[in-house]
Each structure stands twice: as structure tokens, then as C-alpha cells.
Amino acid sequence: MTSNKDNDKQGMSRRAFLGASAMTGAGAAMLGAVGIGSTVMSKESWAAAVKDAKQKAHVAPGELDEYYGFWSGGHQGEVRVLGVPSMRELMRIPVFNIDSATGWGITNESKAIMGESAKFLNGDCHHPHISMTDGQYDGKYLFINDKANSRVARIRLDIMKCDKMLTVPNVQAIHGLRLQKMPHTKYVFANAEFVIPHPNDGKHFDLQADYSYTMFNVIDAEKMEVAFQVMVDGNLDNCDADYSGKYAASTCYNSEKAYDLGGMMRNERDWVVVFNIPAIEKAVKAGKFVTLGDSKVPVVDGRKKDGKDSPFTRYVPVPKNPHGLNTSPDGKFFIANGKLSPTVTMIAIDKLDDLFAGKISDPRDTVAAEPELGLGPLHTTFDGRGNAYTTLFIDSQVVKWSMADAIKAYQGQDVSYIRQKLDVQYQPGHNHASLTETRDADGKWLVVLCKFSKDRFLLTGPLHPENDQLIDISGEEMKLVHDGPTYAEPHDCILARRDQIHPRKIWDRNDPFFAPTVEMAKKDGVKLESDNKVIRDGNKVRVYMTSVAPTYGITEFKVKQGDEVTVVITNLDQIEDVSHGFCMTNHGVSMEISPQQTASVTFVADKPGMHWYYCNWFCHALHMEMVGRMLVEPA
Numbered sequence: 168m169t170s171n172k173d174n175d176k177q178g179m180s181r182r183a184f185l186g187a188s189a190m191t192g193a194g195a196a197m198l199g200a201v202g203i204g205s206t207v208m209s210k211e212s213w214a215a216a217v218k219d220a221k222q223k224a225h226v227a228p229g230e231l232d233e234y235y236g237f238w239s240g241g242h243q244g245e246v247r248v249l250g251v252p253s254m255r256e257l258m259r260i261p262v263f264n265i266d267s268a269t270g271w272g273i274t275n276e277s278k279a280i281m282g283e284s285a286k287f288l289n290g291d292c293h294h295p296h297i298s299m300t301d302g303q304y305d306g307k308y309l310f311i312n313d314k315a316n317s318r319v320a321r322i323r324l325d326i327m328k329c330d331k332m333l334t335v336p337n338v339q340a341i342h343g344l345r346l347q348k349m350p351h352t353k354y355v356f357a358n359a360e361f362v363i364p365h366p367n368d369g370k371h372f373d374l375q376a377d378y379s380y381t382m383f384n385v386i387d388a389e390k391m392e393v394a395f396q397v398m399v400d401g402n403l404d405n406c407d408a409d410y411s412g413k414y415a416a417s418t419c420y421n422s423e424k425a426y427d428l429g430g431m432m433r434n435e436r437d438w439v440v441v442f443n444i445p446a447i448e449k450a451v452k453a454g455k456f457v458t459l460g461d462s463k464v465p466v467v468d469g470r471k472k473d474g475k476d477s478p479f480t481r482y483v484p485v486p487k488n489p490h491g492l493n494t495s496p497d498g499k500f501f502i503a504n505g506k507l508s509p510t511v512t513m514i515a516i517d518k519l520d521d522l523f524a525g526k527i528s529d530p531r532d533t534v535a536a537e538p539e540l541g542l543g544p545l546h547t548t549f550d551g552r553g554n555a556y557t558t559l560f561i562d563s564q565v566v567k568w569s570m571a572d573a574i575k576a577y578q579g580q581d582v583s584y585i586r587q588k589l590d591v592q593y594q595p596g597h598n599h600a601s602l603t604e605t606r607d608a609d610g611k612w613l614v615v616l617c618k619f620s621k622d623r624f625l626l627t628g629p630l631h632p633e634n635d636q637l638i639d640i641s642g643e644e645m646k647l648v649h650d651g652p653t654y655a656e657p658h659d660c661i662l663a664r665r666d667q668i669h670p671r672k673i674w675d676r677n678d679p680f681f682a683p684t685v686e687m688a689k690k691d692g693v694k695l696e697s698d699n700k701v702i703r704d705g706n707k708v709r710v711y712m713t714s715v716a717p718t719y720g721i722t723e724f725k726v727k728q729g730d731e732v733t734v735v736i737t738n739l740d741q742i743e744d745v746s747h748g749f750c751m752t753n754h755g756v757s758m759e760i761s762p763q764q765t766a767s768v769t770f771v772a773d774k775p776g777m778h779w780y781y782c783n784w785f786c787h788a789l790h791m792e793m794v795g796r797m798l799v800e801p802a
Contacts, residue, residue, distance in 0.1 A: 220639035220646035226253035234601055234662045236614070237295045237309055238635075240264070241656035244290020246311055246322060251601070251662055252612055254637055254651045262320045262329045263290025263313045270758025271329075275733070275767045276681055284318055284334050291315035293658045294344040294405075297324070297667075298352040298388065302410050302498075302606040306668045308388065309661075310355050312344040319344065319357055321391055323680075325671050330680060331391035336462040338382045338396075339363050343405035343492070346388070347444075348605070349412040354394065354444070355386040356415045358403035362424050366460050374424045380470065383417060383442055395451050397469040397479055399440055400424065402431075405491050405546075409516050410498035410606065415442045416514070418489040418503050419482075432507065436484040439492065439503045439514060442469065443523055447479050481522050483530040485512045491546035491597075495555070495570065496608040500535060504544045504557065510537045511544050511557060513573065536577035538584055540566045548600040550610030550640055554586065558595035558615060564588045565598060565615055565638070567645060589645045591636055594618040597659040600640060604661065613638040613645070614660055616653075624652045633657065672743040674763040681765040684735060695737040695765055709733045714747045714760060716740055717787035719780075722795040728775045728802040735767040736760050740786075748783035751797065757783055775801040 226232055232250030240247055244263030249256050261271035265288060271277045278285045291314040298308040309322040317338055321331040335341055338359030347354040359382045364371045373379065383397040383406075399419065406417040419438045421431040447467055450456060456465035469480035476482075486508030493502045494516075501514040518533040527533065543560030550556070557566050565588070572584035598615045602608045620634035632652035639646040674680075676696070688695050691702045693711045699720035702709040708730050713720035714737070726732055738747050738760040749766075750757040753774065760766045772778075782793035 217646055217648065220648045223639060223641070224252040224637060224648045226250065226255075231665065233665060234612070235665055235668045236660050236662050237297070238653070238657045238660040239292040239295050239311060240290075241293075241654075241658050242289070242291055243655050244292055244313065244315075246292065246295055246309065247657065248327065249660075251614070252637060252649070254635070254649050258327060260322055260327050260329065262311060262322070262332075263287070263292065263316070263318065267757050268759065270766065270768060273756065273768060274758045275769055276684060277329075279683060280329060281332050282334070284316060284332065287316045289315055290318075293342060295659065295661050296344060296346050296604070297661055297663055298346060299348045299605065300351045302348045304602070304605055304607075304663045304667045305351070306663065308352070310344060310346065310388070312341045312357060314340050314342050314360070317341050317359070319355060319386060319391075321388070324668055326674070326678070326680065327670055328680060333386065333391050333393070335359065335384050335386075335393060336464055337365065337459050337466070338384065339367075341384070343403060343417060345407045345415070347408050347412055347415075348494075349410050352388045353412075355388050356406050356408060356417075356442075357384040357386060358406050358417050359384060360402050360404065362400075362402060362421070374426065379424065382466070383415075383440070383469065385444070385447070393464045395447060395456065395465040395467065397442060397447060397467055399480070400470050401437065401440075403440070404489065407492050407494040407501065409494060409501075411516075413444055414516065414519055415444060416440065416492055416501045417442070418485075418492045420488040420490075432487060434487055437487050437489055438482040439485050439489065439501065439512070440469070441481045441483060441501075441514075441519055441522070443479055443481075446523075450479070478523075481519070481530055483512075483514055483533055486510055491544075493547045493549075494604075496549050496551050496603060496606050498606070500570065502547045502555065504547055506543060506545060506560075509539045509541055509544065511540060511547060511555075512537050513570065534577075536570070536573040538568060538573035538576065540568060540585070541588070545595070546597045548598050548603045548613065549608050550600055550613075551602075551608030552610050554610075556598060556600060556613055556640070556645075558591075558598045559588075560594050560596065560618075562588075563593045563595065563617075564590055565595065565613070565645065567640075586643075587645055589638065589647065591615050591617055591647070592619075592623050592634055592650070593621060599660050599662060601662045602664065611639075611641050612662065613640045614662070616657060616659065618656070620650075620652060623650050635660075673741060674761060676763055681767075684765050684767045687767075688735065693735075695735070696739065707731045707733070709735065711735045712737075714738050714740075714782070714793075716745055716747070717782070717789040717793040719782075719793065719795050723798065724795075725798040725800065726772045727800050728772060730772050730799075731769060732772050732797070733767055733769040734780075735765065737765045738762055745786055746784045747786050747793070749780060750783040751780045752778055754778065759784060772797065772799045775799045 234251040236249040236251045238247040246260040248258040265272035340360040342360040343358035346352045401419040402421040404418040408415045451465045488507045489503045490506040491504040503512045513536040515535040521527045541559040541562045547557045567586040617634040635651040637649035746761040778797045
């Protein structure tokens with residue numbers, strides 16, 4: 168392991184040299200980086216430091232973690248729940264994927280939530296974020312994006328289930344996602360990445376034309392509807408919000424509106440786009456917007472026209488192809504990470520009022536500092552003590568640096584701002600420190616999500632796992648304490664204290680999650696808590712049954728070949744963790760029914776004969792005997 172308490176005058180490290188030698192094309196511009204030297208701790212000192220950190224990370228059997236961690240499920244389209252610091256996986260929450268264990272994407276309840284997008288069999292989750300009140304996590308919702316199919320989903324954290332899903336109109340590829348922090352999460356801010364023609368009907372393909380742009384999307388967090396959209400030139404990447412509720416900001420690459428790699432790196436600078444939320448709200452309320460195609464969503468123009476600024480946006484030039492955008496927990500800075508520059512750019516939020524008012528003519532005058540950190544800075548997180556932590560993708564390091572000293576150095580003072588560099592394995596993308604997105608950032612733990620693992624784990628064939636690493640940042644030195652293999656690029660995570668999340672142990676019978684099924688039962692005259700009935704309506708059959716370990720309320724029912732069968736099950740057990748399942752053999756049907764839950768699934772009985780159904784969640788000593796039969800008569 169390496170560390171560095173000196174500044175950028177020490178020269179180039181081994182990792183920087185190897186990274187630099189591998190670069191070609193535009194990436195070679197990063198050779199100008201400074202501040203990438205390393206000093207080596209003694210083996211004895213490092214071993215003692217790591218042993219102490221590992222003791223703090225150990226969670227003994229029967230003990231609980233201090234933090235909930237929510238990981239994006241990457242290409243699996245799910246959200247994963249981990250305990251931190253143990254890094255134990257506690258649960259997986261299916262969102263954009265099909266999950267045979269819970270029946271997500273199979274049950275009627277989940278299909279209703281997914282809507283028309285249930286036809287998509289894939290998802291690409293990137294950025295999970297927890298709702299806030301007064302700049303603190305309130306534990307109500309977690310929001311997650313699907314870049315693959317331009318969706319945003321909401322998870323209720325009391326039941327750890329997705330309850331709303333939205334396909335964003337007029338755009339392609341929802342990527343960056345963050346939430347309004349103050350006074351509460353009224354809005355979800357979501358970036359559409361790719362520039363497309365409007366309308367995108369195949370008649371025009373010129374990205375340079377005025378009708379080609381992308382959108383900044385503002386979603387009503389409670390209604391889960393798009394409140395308004397803002398036209399932007401260039402590809403929007405990552406975003407964040409301030410602590411006043413007034414401003415949001417997004418990194419923006421491909422200001423060239425190019426089609427290829429070389430074209431997207433042609434300009435020396437791209438932008439951070441700053442959005443004035445009250446100004447946009449005022450225009451929408453006054454009816455000063457347009458709509459596109461069949462969508463009723465208000466759209467305002469945030470592009471610069473003939474050199475003139477839009478009243479809704481300001482474009483702050485930063486080094487080309489910026490990536491991560493992070494707000495410091497003191498609310499003072501938006502920090503844009505350079506990616507193709509060795510720098511990050513600190514934008515002073517308190518200067519944005521003057522920028523929009525025209526009192527500052529040059530947007531670069533809002534830049535408080537632009538420290539050089541190393542090769543390939545992607546994302547920055549914070550410890551609440553004035554230090555920032557930035558991942559260096561090419562150097563395979565995390566660099567700890569002082570924001571205050573970076574400002575002094577930018578002003579010409581001879582000060583050191585780099586506090587330490589720590590090797591990580593390998594090529595880190597996102598990083599996230601405990602409570603860092605709130606004003607409560609406590610500086611205890613840092614998770615680094617590495618894109619490659621290589622020699623860190625047992626070989627599993629040509630497809631290797633990624634590597635999530637846990638680092639103790641509670642002291643002056645960062646200390647690596649845990650490697651954790653992960654599947655299919657989790658991408659990002661968020662940490663909340665366990666007292667901020669309040670999951671239920673069993674379902675409330677009045678929960679709106681299965682309210683539509685309850686309403687269907689009422690129309691059929693069925694009391695779900697006690698009735699076991701078969702309702703026949705032409706070629707549609709509805710089978711209502713209860714379940715109590717280890718029996719179903721109905722152990723045999725008869726239908727005809729070709730009937731559409733809906734099975735509705737209510738779990739009457741009241742003891743936590745006694746979940747039941749329903750799996751109909753050879754019909755592609757399975758679902759979970761946890762205590763006091765009602766769940767339903769619809770399928771076609773297309774094969775004559777006897778078909779067994781069984782409980783597929785182990786519930787009782789006689790679990791194997793919890794079965795029933797569907798008898799299908801030939802058509």
C-alpha cells in the first residue's frame with residue numbers, strides 16, 4: 168500500500184508512470200498531472216494500522232451493522248442492500264429486472280407498477296439516492312435510474328419494494344440522478360445523456376441542427392411524474408443539487424454534438440450546466456413552455472442562443488469531458504471531476520446568484536479552485552471535516568485532499584492540499600463516504616467501487632467480478648480493510664445510518680401495494696382473509712386462497728385448457744420471516760407471499776393434465792407437503 172502526505176512536488180509514482188505509458192490520443196493530455204507522488208509506509212506500521220481498522224469493521228454474529236448500504240445492481244437492474252461495515256449482502260430488491268424468487272415482473276402487482284415498460288427484460292441501474300428532509304436522509308424513498316430504457320423508479324424503504332416506475336418521455340438514456348435536498352425532496356433531478364433529434368421519427372438525423380438536443384428532467388418525487396424538462400446542448404452526465412433548493416448542476420460532455428469518440432473530445436473545454444429551479448418553475452407556471460409530440464410535459468429552452476444565456480441556465484466552462492458532479496456537505500461547492508484532465512473544478516455556489524443576475528460576466532469567475540490530483544479523476548466524496556476524496560481511474564488510487572488548501576493554492580499560496588494517496592484494486596469509478604450526500608457527513612467509512620478485480624479473488628472464468636473496497640477514513644490515514652466481489656457492475660452506492668431507515672417486519676393489511684388486488688376481490692365478493700373460492704367468468708378463472716404454514720386454503724381446482732387463470736393468495740401467518748411462495752410447475756409462474764401480504768399472478772393454463780403447485784419458500788417442517796393440484800381439462 169502507498170500513502171502520501173506531501174504535495175505534488177514529489178514526482179510521478181509507479182502507478183502514474185504505468186498509467187501514462189498506456190495512454191494514447193486525448194488521454195495523453197493528462198500527463199501534465201502533478202501531485203501523484205507516493206511514499207511507502209513501513210510494513211510494520213501499515214499492518215498495525217490495518218489491524219486496528221479491521222477490528223472496527225468486524226461485526227460479530229448476532230450484532231447489527233451501523234449503516235444500511237444501498238448498491239445499484241448494475242446490469243442486473245436491481246438494488247442490493249448491504250450492511251456496513253460488515254459488507255454482508257442483506258437483500259436484493261428487484262426493480263427493472265425479472266426476479267423468479269419474489270415474482271417481480273411476473274406478479275400482477277409488479278406488472279402494474281412497471282406499466283408498459285414491463286416488456287423490457289433488462290435494466291442498467293446506476294445511481295441510488297435516498298430522499299431527504301432539511302438536508303438529512305428521511306428514510307422514506309430510494310430512487311434509482313435505468314439508463315438502458317430511460318426509466319426512473321422509486322423504492323419504498325419501509326417495505327423495500329419498488330412502488331412507482333416512470334418512463335421519461337422525449338429522451339434517451341437517463342444517467343445522472345440526484346435529489347433535491349432542501350427543504351425536502353420535492354424533485355428528482357435526472358439527466359438524459361444522449362442528444363437526439365426532436366421529433367425522433369427517422370426523418371432527420373443531423374445532430375448539429377437546432378432540433379437536436381438532450382434534456383434535464385425534473386420529476387415530482389411524490390407523484391412520480393415529470394414536472395418539467397429543460398433543453399440542453401451536449402451530453403448530460405452526472406448531477407447534484409445545492410442545500411438551498413434553488414440550484415442543480417450537471418456535468419456536460421460532447422459539447423461538439425459529435426457522433427464518434429474523436430469528435431467528442433475535440434473541444435478543449437466542456438461545461439457544468441447550472442439550473443435555476445425557481446426560474447424554471449416560474450416560467451412553467453406562467454405557461455411559457457412548449458410540449459413535444461404526444462407528451463404533455465412542459466419543456467423550456469435552456470440552451471445558449473446567439474451567445475445569449477437562457478434565463479434558466481448558466482454554462483460554466485471546465486476541462487473537456489467532465490464526469491462526476493458532487494456537492495460538498497457544507498453546501499459551498501459543486502465539484503466537477505475532470506476525467507480527461509488531472510483536475511477537479513470547485514464551483515462556488517454562493518456566486519451563482521450574481522452569475523444569473525449578470526453581476527458576474529465570466530462564468531469561470533465562479534471557480535474557487537481547480538486542484539491537480541492525478542490521472543483520471545471520476546468522482547469525489549467527503550468526510551465532513553473539510554477533506555474530499557477523489558477516485559483516480561488511471562492511477563487506480565483514491566486521493567484525499569483539503570478543499571480549503573486547494574483554494575489557497577489556486578490563489579497563489581504555496582500550500583500542500585494533497586493529504587494522502589491510497590492504491591485501490593483496480594480502476595475505481597464511484598466512491599461514497601458515510602452520510603456524505605447530507606449535511607451529516609460523518610467521515611467514518613468510504614466505499615470505493617472498482618471496475619476490475621483481476622488477481623483479488625478466485626478465478627471464475629473469463630468474466631471477472633468487480634471489486635468493492637471498504638476503507639476506514641475516521642483517522643488521518645485511509646486504511647483499506649475489505650475486498651468484496653460484486654457481479655455485473657454495481658456502479659454506485661449510498662450509506663445511511665440504520666436509525667434513519669425504518670423497515671416493517673410484516674405487511675400492513677391496508678398497504679396500498681396490493682390495493683388493486685384487494686379491490687378486485689371486493690368486486691368478486693371475496694374476503695381475502697378468510698375465503699377460499701374459485702370464481703369463473705367465461706374463460707377467465709380467479710382462484711382465491713389463503714395460506715397458513717404448511718397448507719394452502721385450496722389444494723385442488725379445475726379449469727379448462729386455454730383458460731386465463733389468476734391465482735390470488737393471502738398469507739395469514741403473522742410471525743415475521745414465515746414467507747410462503749406459489750410456484751405452478753411448467754408454467755413459468757412463481758411468487759413470494761410474505762406474512763399478511765396478498766399477491767396475485769395470471770397465466771394461461773395451456774396444457775391439459777394434472778399440474779402441481781407448491782410453496783417455494785421454506786416455511787415449515789412440513790414445507791415439502793405444502794402443495795396443491797391444478798386439473799386442466801382438454802379444450
